[in-house]
Amino acid sequence: MQDPITPAHEPPYVRIRNLDKVYQSRRGPVPALAGISLDIRDHEFLSIVGPSGCGKSTLLKCVAGLADISAGTIEIDGRNVVAGTPENLGMVFQRDVLLDWRTVIDNILLPVEFRRQRKSEWTDRGSKLLELFGLRGYERRFPWELSGGQRQRVAICRALLTDPRLLLMDEPFGALDALTRDELNFELQRIWLETRKTILFITHSITEAVFLGDRVIVMSHHPGRIEETITVDIPRPRRLSVRETPAFGAYTAEIRTTFERLGIMKKEN
Amino acid sequence: MASRPKAADRPAASSLLATLWARSSRVRTVLTVLVATVIVWELVCRLLALPPILLPAPTLVFVDLMKSPDWILIHTGYTLFATLAGFALAVIIGIALAVGIVYSPLLERTLYTLLVAFNSLPKVALAPLFIIWLGTGMSPKIAIALVIAIFAIVIDMVLGLRSVDPDMLDLAKTCNASPLQTLMKIRFPNALPSLFAGMKVAISLALVGAIVGEFVAADRGLGYVILSAQGLFDTTRMFSGLVVLGVLGTILFFLIDLAERLMLPWHVSRRSEAAPAPRHTP
Numbered sequence: 222m223q224d225p226i227t228p229a230h231e232p233p234y235v236r237i238r239n240l241d242k243v244y245q246s247r248r249g250p251v252p253a254l255a256g257i258s259l260d261i262r263d264h265e266f267l268s269i270v271g272p273s274g275c276g277k278s279t280l281l282k283c284v285a286g287l288a289d290i291s292a293g294t295i296e297i298d299g300r301n302v303v304a305g306t307p308e309n310l311g312m313v314f315q316r317d318v319l320l321d322w323r324t325v326i327d328n329i330l331l332p333v334e335f336r337r338q339r340k341s342e343w344t345d346r347g348s349k350l351l352e353l354f355g356l357r358g359y360e361r362r363f364p365w366e367l368s369g370g371q372r373q374r375v376a377i378c379r380a381l382l383t384d385p386r387l388l389l390m391d392e393p394f395g396a397l398d399a400l401t402r403d404e405l406n407f408e409l410q411r412i413w414l415e416t417r418k419t420i421l422f423i424t425h426s427i428t429e430a431v432f433l434g435d436r437v438i439v440m441s442h443h444p445g446r447i448e449e450t451i452t453v454d455i456p457r458p459r460r461l462s463v464r465e466t467p468a469f470g471a472y473t474a475e476i477r478t479t480f481e482r483l484g485i486m487k488k489e490n
Numbered sequence: 491m492a493s494r495p496k497a498a499d500r501p502a503a504s505s506l507l508a509t510l511w512a513r514s515s516r517v518r519t520v521l522t523v524l525v526a527t528v529i530v531w532e533l534v535c536r537l538l539a540l541p542p543i544l545l546p547a548p549t550l551v552f553v554d555l556m557k558s559p560d561w562i563l564i565h566t567g568y569t570l571f572a573t574l575a576g577f578a579l580a581v582i583i584g585i586a587l588a589v590g591i592v593y594s595p596l597l598e599r600t601l602y603t604l605l606v607a608f609n610s611l612p613k614v615a616l617a618p619l620f621i622i623w624l625g626t627g628m629s630p631k632i633a634i635a636l637v638i639a640i641f642a643i644v645i646d647m648v649l650g651l652r653s654v655d656p657d658m659l660d661l662a663k664t665c666n667a668s669p670l671q672t673l674m675k676i677r678f679p680n681a682l683p684s685l686f687a688g689m690k691v692a693i694s695l696a697l698v699g700a701i702v703g704e705f706v707a708a709d710r711g712l713g714y715v716i717l718s719a720q721g722l723f724d725t726t727r728m729f730s731g732l733v734v735l736g737v738l739g740t741i742l743f744f745l746i747d748l749a750e751r752l753m754l755p756w757h758v759s760r761r762s763e764a765a766p767a768p769r770h771t772p
């Protein structure tokens with residue numbers, strides 16, 4: 222097993238140390254995360270895979286400054302994430318959370334509206350992003366005129382609009398059908414290769430985690446802990462067919478074995 | 491990945507009539523039922539030879555309406571004004587109260603609790619009180635319409651403002667949106683479908699309020715027409731008033747429905763085409 226912490230000579234972009242998160246609920250405290258330490262390097266694509274309820278969303282919210290942490294530290298680019306969110310990060314959720322009453326382009330421009338910047342200066346970039354995702358000419362459409370995959374593409378465009386260095390994605394393709402999901406997996410890799418964002422990508426699909434990640438962090442639940450970190454040594458660009466190769470299978474098997482050992486997945490024989 | 495618009499959205503000129511015909515199916519059903527009712531009503535009156543003082547035939551009512559259309563129209567105007575004024579005030583004040591309730595825990599605990607408790611009171615019982623407070627002119631009618639209508643607005647608007655996807659609010663936070671921006675750009679538009687549902691109930695209730703006000707003390711308005719006709723045992727005239735009232739209520743309801751269709755295409759496109767279930771608590 223490898224260490225999720227990078228060697229000291231390479232300063233990480235995101236640095237998390239001994240993070241605990243306890244929710245206070247009516248039935249008492251709920252420990253959601255315990256002793257999370259991990260680094261995300263600049264330009265890295267980091268996948269986190271774990272069973273439902275293991276605290277993946279919580280971890281993401283802590284990094285985004287949306288949830289206050291119970292113990293430990295989170296630093297982004299050397300700056301502590303306390304209350305309030307870091308300056309420039311993009312977020313994509315499982316549900317696309319597009320505003321139904323706004324056109325596609327106005328949805329994409331929402332972040333700059335919130336930041337009180339001139340929309341007109343960003344329209345061109347919005348259109349370019351749409352084009353990048355194969356949605357050229359969709360500016361004036363409404364979300365309810367789009368398919369699920371197209372809507373999620375728009376949500377990713379919105380997250381990328383202000384060119385954030387860090388992109389946080391919480392099971393972004395979890396609600397899509399398998400074919401669309403494959404398509405978007407491939408597209409996301411392409412966009413990442415072009416833009417080299419730092420991406421924290423959460424999923425409950427082992428295959429997706431390995432296909433997209435430079436590294437995969439495997440989490441277990443009650444409370445959420447890091448069980449294992451795997452470096453995926455498959456050259457890019459990875460084609461979808463790479464998932465049928467023995468090398469790829471070795472990675473997914475390793476993760477599956479970990480889940481079996483933890484009793485998260487039943488052993489099959 | 492070009493997705494073509496559905497044929498029903500952009501009809502060719504030739505198929506426009508066919509489209510209109512297909513789309514008006516609900517209206518046609520309503521009209522058919524109405525016409526059938528009127529025919530049955532007429533037949534019952536004639537076949538049973540009912541005296542008009544009990545139940546006047548539709549033709550008699552029609553003749554009565556045509557005798558003095560100007561006079562009826564003027565009284566309709568009074569009632570309409572009281573209804574619309576009460577309704578408009580209910581919408582404006584109701585939205586303001588709902589925003590206050592959603593944003594202030596103090597208002598939520600005090601005002602909202604009070605409103606919900608107050609809602610179970612039959613508001614028409616307040617009418618005599620308003621006459622004492624505001625006299626017998628237009629203002630007490632507006633006030634009663636307002637008081638009856640505002641609950642539907644506040645309660646539905648609070649519901650709408652609260653039912654925001656938490657992820658959406660998180661997204662706004664990551665963009666450093668101010669509370670005002672979150673309200674104006676997310677919560678408020680998100681609450682519009684709910685507001686319209688409330689307004690559809692409120693417009694009918696405002697009409698009830700105006701009529702009740704006119705019943706208690708008035709010398710004009712449709713409520714006055716009905717009540718004074720009762721004093722003369724002029725049942726036909728009473729029915730004239732009722733028919734106009736029914737037409738007025740229906741038109742007002744469908745005007746709001748139309749406004750909703752124009753303003754919230756995203757919502758209407760998703761909503762089932764089933765007729766809304768009536769819910770009334772005047």
Ligand SMILES: Nc1ncnc2c1ncn2[C@@H]1O[C@H](COP(=O)(O)OP(=O)(O)O)[C@@H](O)[C@H]1O
Binds near residue numbers: 246271274
């Ligand atoms: N607001 C909250 N209050 C109390 N408990 C919560 C809250 N949010 C999440 N939890 C609990 O924390 C744990 C982790 O949740 P979450 O981060 O959503 O998991 P995941 O995204 O991996 O499915 C779960 O057991 C969940 O029930």
Ligand SMILES: [Mg+2]
Binds near residue numbers: 277278279391
């Ligand atoms: Mg989750």
